[in-house]
Amino acid sequence: MENSLGKIQVDDKVYFAELQTNLKDVFNLKILEFEYTGRRKIDICIGFFENFGEITLIAGTIGSGSVGGLEIHTFKFKYFIKGVHFLKIEDIKANIVNFESEILKKVFPDSILDFGGNHKELPLKPVKLVNSSNIKVNYYNGKRISWERKLKYTVTQYKYLNVKHLGGAINIWDLCRLLDRIKDLFYFIGFSDEGSDIYTFVYYNGRIKKYFELFGWNYNIKPSRFTYFKTYNLNFLELISPNSIYEWIFNEEYQKLFKLLFEKHFLKSHHRELSFINSVYVLERFHRKFIAEKSSFDKRIKYFRPLFEQLLPERIDINQYLNKIEQTRHNISHFEDKSNVFKGIDLYYASLYIEIVIVISIFEKIGIKSEQILSLTTFSKEHIDGMYLHNKNLEYTFPSEMFK
Numbered sequence: 001m002e003n004s005l006g007k008i009q010v011d012d013k014v015y016f017a018e019l020q021t022n023l024k025d026v027f028n029l030k031i032l033e034f035e036y037t038g039r040r041k042i043d044i045c046i047g048f049f050e051n052f053g054e055i056t057l058i059a060g061t062i063g064s065g066s067v068g069g070l071e072i073h074t075f076k077f078k079y080f081i082k083g084v085h086f087l088k089i090e091d092i093k094a095n096i097v098n099f100e101s102e103i104l105k106k107v108f109p110d111s112i113l114d115f116g117g118n119h120k121e122l123p124l125k126p127v128k129l130v131n132s133s134n135i136k137v138n139y140y141n142g143k144r145i146s147w148e149r150k151l152k153y154t155v156t157q158y159k160y161l162n163v164k165h166l167g168g169a170i171n172i173w174d175l176c177r178l179l180d181r182i183k184d185l186f187y188f189i190g191f192s193d194e195g196s197d198i199y200t201f202v203y204y205n206g207r208i209k210k211y212f213e214l215f216g217w218n219y220n221i222k223p224s225r226f227t228y229f230k231t232y233n234l235n236f237l238e239l240i241s242p243n244s245i246y247e248w249i250f251n252e253e254y255q256k257l258f259k260l261l262f263e264k265h266f267l268k269s270h271h272r273e274l275s276f277i278n279s280v281y282v283l284e285r286f287h288r289k290f291i292a293e294k295s296s297f298d299k300r301i302k303y304f305r306p307l308f309e310q311l312l313p314e315r316i317d318i319n320q321y322l323n324k325i326e327q328t329r330h331n332i333s334h335f336e337d338k339s340n341v342f343k344g345i346d347l348y349y350a351s352l353y354i355e356i357v358i359v360i361s362i363f364e365k366i367g368i369k370s371e372q373i374l375s376l377t378t379f380s381k382e383h384i385d386g387m388y389l390h391n392k393n394l395e396y397t398f399p400s401e402m403f404k
Contacts, residue, residue, distance in 0.1 A: 090171070307360055308321065
């Protein structure tokens with residue numbers, strides 16, 4: 001946590017203030033002798049502080065307290081912009097955003113260093129991910145060199161995405177949302193996240209350029225599930241084409257399916273029956289939107305039979321398994337208690353298999369090559385069955401007399 005002294009302008013008045021921040025999610029401002037009007041929120045204010053220079057604070061709530069007889073008003077803000085003043089929310093725009101994140105090191109594992117004895121650099125040319133009429137998205141390698149005593153230096157590699165809007169400046173929140181959807185694609189494939197993201201913006205009007213950083217918009221994706229694709233063996237640039245990335249970003253139906261399918265992964269806990277029903281609902285929605293609008297559940301589940309055959313172990317009868325999915329859906333939806341349904345750990349893995357079937361189906365829709373998908377399902381089949389058998393062995397063999 002860093003404390004910095006400076007001045008802040010709220011409405012048309014300037015105050016001495018103290019800024020406390022961790023540059024992640026804490027942006028607190030303390031002001032003495034603040035003229036409090038009774039309102040609880042403030043949209044935007046600007047200031048100048050040690051170590052930060054010009055700043056803009058956004059979406060604040062006002063509190064009050066007292067220390068030694070002095071009344072102190074404390075502002076808690078949601079977002080912090082470093083490097084420029086904005087007087088209105090609608091003025092916060094940019095043409096370009098550079099996005100640096102730790103997840104990019106997993107998605108793009110190439111290195112700019114060669115440890116064969118000599119320091120060798122790979123070319124730092126951009127890799128084009130999206131090149132459309134309205135946006136460009138490029139991936140870059142970068143390096144930072146720091147010198148130490150005795151002429152030693154350290155080279156640190158960082159990776160970032162550069163997003164440029166070609167139709168002029170737009171609000172920075174849409175640029176951030178665009179990047180969030182790209183991160184969703186990483187998560188969709190199976191990559192997890194760690195650390196904080198860095199958002200650096202460029203706004204230009206003629207020859208005038210403004211550079212600034214945004215703090216507080218930090219969308220981390222840390223899956224609670226085990227990854228069913230071998231992500232360390234994936235080559236993202238071979239798997240996903242620029243057309244696929246663009247289709248993923250701007251197709252609202254894919255975004256809806258993603259949120260429905262993976263919403264449970266962002267919760268601290270979720271019920272197995274609800275997870276199963278959720279996965280089944282997404283399967284039905286996919287079939288209704290992309291295959292046939294009107295159809296029975298029996299026909300919908302059978303449409304995905306080839307994918308279940310790829311994923312399920314040979315010992316499982318496919319017809320019985322699909323019929324059991326249908327019976328379980330009916331059982332849960334209508335509050336019945338039939339015997340031929342999935343329960344316990346089997347219910348969890350049934351919902352997981354359905355989830356993977358939907359993921360692969362969307363892969364096919366956005367244009368991922370069939371041979372790439374086949375290599376993913378080959379690993380998934382062995383990996384998930386091994387996890388299933390392991391979990392089955394952990395279950396209690398004998399019923400409990402204490403816990404009914």
